[in-house]
């Protein structure tokens with residue numbers, strides 16, 4: 501894997517209401533009163549104010565892993581193994597899986613999203629999630645991620661196709677960051693500029709993603725939240741530290 505280490509912020513998003521299928525599958529596998537957290541890995545903690553949904557891949561089988569008697573993390577097996585060697589579970593190098601569940605069965609689950617303006621968000625599908633990266637759980641920020649924006653748009657256009665309820669996908673996109681070249685909704689600007697029509701337009705999406713990341717990081721200024729007015733370069737660390745301090749996130753690297 502070379503020398504490049506990605507420093508992610510792993511966010512703890514507590515499950516509030518499971519989808520009926522997930523509820524049934526998890527029956528008897530967790531102690532009464534246990535909390536399960538969906539744990540998306542993000543490189544843009546300063547955008548967490550604008551979370552609108554949580555993405556899971558319908559095709560990936562995820563695990564529920566025990567952290568303490570009352571707390572459990574929902575991530576891929578691969579991520580759990582990595583976490584075991586980063587001191588995230590109680591015993592170094594060990595992890596304990598209490599359940600396996602397919603992403604498709606969890607769609608429609610309602611979770612808490614720390615820092616988000618909405619407070620609670622729904623889990624919806626994203627086919628392009630890679631099993632070999634991060635935790636396999638991706639939080640959607642359609643204002644600043646082109647991948648998230650185009651998926652969000654597709655879900656709004658074709659809820660029946662994706663087998664979701666239209667009301668699970670918020671209609672409004674919250675502007676978080678302003679940049680000189682792309683305004684207040686960087687992802688939308690780039691998706692339109694590069695004429696991206698579908699989540700499958702991988703090549704253009706990779707270009708949009710690079711461009712959005714560079715412009716956002718080097719020239720972006722926060723226009724929402726506690727650090728409004730600060731450059732993204734500063735706010736990124738401040739938001740990350742605040743989330744870790746409040747217990748809503750932890751550091752995860754790979």
Ligand code: A2H
Pocket residue numbers: 506541542543544547628629630631632633634635636637638639640641644645646648709713
């Ligand atoms: B980012 P890198 Cl606002 N499969 O978080 C596909 N994408 C994944 C993933 C997986 N298994 N795990 C994480 N990601 C996404 C926020 C965000 C992100 C914004 C803008 C850009 C952006 C909200 N989604 O990423 O390949 C996660 O989305 C573009 C760099 O490790 C994570 O950060 O560089 C990012 O990709 C990690 O990508």
